[in-house]
Amino acid sequence: MKIIVCIKQVPDTAEVKINPETGTLIREGVPSIINPFDLHALEAGLQIKEKAGGTVTVLTMGPPQAETALREAVAMGADEAVLLSDRAFAGSDTWATSYTLSKAIQKIGADVIICGKQAIDGDTAQVGPETAEFLNIPHISYVRKIEAVAPDAIKVQRMMDEGYDLVESSTPVLFTVVKELNEPRLPSLKGKMTAKKAEIKKWGMSDIQADENNLGLKGSPTQVKNIFTPEARSDRKMLEGTPDEQVEALLQELRGLKCL
């Protein structure tokens, strides 16, 4: 079983703060981490390998420093790591990212491709399904339990709004995973040693035979027009006075709006 896990290096959004004057993000001291959902994807890949045999390749597209994320994944147990890095990939939206990843996946070859549900910086949850479409293979989103893995078919639980669907798919298949699926392991000491020495394959545009027009900013149908911070509501009323007065004022307002 050849397994590819797509991981992304992201800023830890829990640590991100806003500069109230400029309305921009303060990135200083914000650590870069492996997208939390992708750790669950990696864990899923490692568990499938342990049961069914095979190899796990971790794949990321990003700047050279994303190598750190790949080494972490190797420390957790991944066998191989590929970094897609090229100036031509700059400014990719989900369309161009998925195109690029699919080109690399074609080169590596895989029976099962696993992505996280979404990346916490963009929160789009689009790269997994779009990649599957580029590869012309089926996909299943929001996998919360893997019920069975055979060489030619897998059976999983797909999380839905009101419960779950039991879904079966032929292979090759791509799926995206939610946190409920598993508990990611920690890197072992041995794993960390291996990771230090591991060879990271570095591929650029020409290594994956990509069409330049589909890459980066040029290949991206969407554009970020601007970014801003949410503003305070203009109709806000602060209710002043003693607690009694505040409560009274609130009841007054609610009565006025016929809410009571």
Add this chain to the structure above:
Amino acid sequence: MSVIVNPEKCQGCEECLSSCPFEAIVMKEGKAYINEYCESCMACISVCPEGAIIEVESEKTGGTDTGAYKGVWVFAEQRGGKVASVAYELLGIGRTLADDRNTDLSAILFGASDAAAQELIRWGADKVYLGKHEILESFNDEPYAQLLSSLIKEHKPEIVLAGATPIGRSFLPRVAARLRTGLTADCTSLEIDKDTGNLLQVRPAFGGNIMATILCPHTRPQMSTVRPRVMKRGQYNVERSGEIREVKTEGLASRTKVLETVKEVSDIAVNLQEADIIVSGGRGLGDPKGFKLIEELAELFGGAVGSSRAAVDSGWIPYRHQVGQTGKTVCPKIYIACGISGAVQHLVGMQSSDIIIAINKNPEAPIFNVATYGIVGDLHEIVPLLIKRIREMKGGQ
């Protein structure tokens, strides 16, 4: 557009470094340099005191003839034949967009009945494209993507909206990939740009820390997903008439198969999303007993109980009560937040409520930014008083 630094003007002051949300600006030999992380968000341009950062036109390839595309489409998802309420909300905003563009609003319905299609017309659709085929009854990504893509190719709508649900978020990306067009996830506001006629799609990014306006200027259709409960439903009119058009469903195939659909709805989850009034508690409650107060107040209002993630993580209340990015998105008439700081991840789940009442002892708490009524005070004082007074009023009736 792409953003570059003019090295001749750059003085190396490093002002721009922290303005970049994507960590895309680095210093090279004393000058700022924009690397492959750049998303062209333009945040750095205004920060540079030298005006050294500029945007340059990048040549675009593969653009579509945007003028050939007309009409607004709403994908109306169904589960077990029942149309999801998000479809009616999308028809609300869809109607507005269609009117602004002076065009028609159509709904796309797969695997449901004529009666369900009729209902979509009453909620504002001019036309319903109805796909009737066994394979469409339960949700599978491939036939859904296949049919929607071919309908889009045939009829060329300029805007396609779908719910940001496990269904819409899963198969719309396939459609976008196939049609070589943009898809913007989880939009919280959609508006037509008066000058260009483009769709301005606003969505939270970085866990809701910032909002971004996304454009899809060169390709069509412009596609967005919208979370349930973010948009308001339009007008319901039993008299409204429209056209139901059954579409060809030949050749649909799926390599995935739904073997079984299992429902696990808890009454509370449903309750939370349908309640007119929600009383929510956060870490400020201090301990699990605090939720007794919250429940009491909710009961008096005939409402439901919500919570922040901090309260759930502390084990004070089960996860199904959680409101926010990783919990439920709610949009009640009144949302009462008690002892909740108002972290962005919480706000994205409740800020479109009609009236927001915030009770917090810290006047600087961000929850007050979205509040309609703010009370700075100790909830252990305020809430019992509120309960007492409402009881008195009810008793006096």
